C-alpha cells in the first residue's frame with residue numbers, strides 16, 4: 560500500500576501530451592507496411608500509443624499488394640488518404656477510394672486490405688485510428704458484442720453535406736464542417752461510442768477562432784496549400800487570442816497532435832480552401848459529460 564499526503568499527491572507529475580507530427584513522406588514511399596505514430600516512450604506508457612486512449616498509424620499498401628491489420632479495440636476508423644481498394648474481415652467486405660472513411664466495431668480476426676490502384680505515390684495510404692491503448696490501460700478485451708455496425712462514409716456524401724451547410728445562413732462563422740455520427744450513438748452524436756471525427760474546411764484567407772476541449776485531437780491535414788497552420792497554447796488573453804502559441808503548419812497527408820485542454824485556432828492564409836480531419840476520443844468524453852468544449 561502507498562499512503563500519500565493529499566496536497567502533494569493530488570496532482571501527480573505526469574508526462575504532458577506533446578505537440579508532435581507524423582509526416583506524410585512515411586506513407587508516400589517504401590514497402591507495404593503499418594507505420595505507427597508511437598510516442599509511448601515519451602508519455603511513459605508501457606504499450607504502443609499516440610495518446611493515452613488512442614493509437615494512430617498510417618497504412619501504406621503498394622499497388623497490387625495487400626496487408627492485414629488487427630487491434631484489440633472496440634472501435635477502429637480508417638480514412639483513405641489516397642488510392643482505392645478493398646478491406647475485408649469478419650464484418651464483411653467494402654470497397655473504398657480516396658476521401659472515404661469507415662469504422663468497424665470489435666474485430667477478433669484480422670482485416671485484410673488490398674490496394675487496387677492509386678492516383679500517385681505507387682500505392683494507397685490509410686489513416687488508421689483505434690482505441691487499443693485504452694483497452695491496454697484497463698487490462699481488458701472488449702466483449703464480442705458490437706457497439707455499432709460497420710459504417711461507411713463516402714467522400715461524395717460528406718462533401719455534399721458540407722456544400723449544403725455552406726449555403727445555410729445559420730452556420731457558425733468560418734466553420735464549415737460535418738460531424739460524422741453513427742446511428743448507434745444518438746446521444747453523443749459521435750463516430751463511435753469512443754471515437755469522434757469531423758471533416759472541417761477553412762475557407763481561403765480566413766481564421767477559425769480558438770476553441771478547446773478535454774479530448775485529444777489527432778488531426779490529419781487532408782488538403783492545404785502553404786500558409787495554412789494551427790496555433791495552440793494553454794491560455795487565451797482577454798481578447799481571445801492564444802498566449803505564446805506554438806505554430807503547427809499543415810502538410811497534406813500529415814498528422815499533428817493537439818494536446819487536450821489547449822486552445823487552438825486554424826489559420827488559412829492561402830488562396831484555396833483547406834481541409835482537416837481530426838480524430839478524437841471525444842465519444843468517451845461526451846459520454847462522461849467531461850468534454851468541456853468551449854469556443
Ligand SMILES: [Fe+2]
Nearest residue numbers: 770772776823
Ligand atoms: Fe478542436
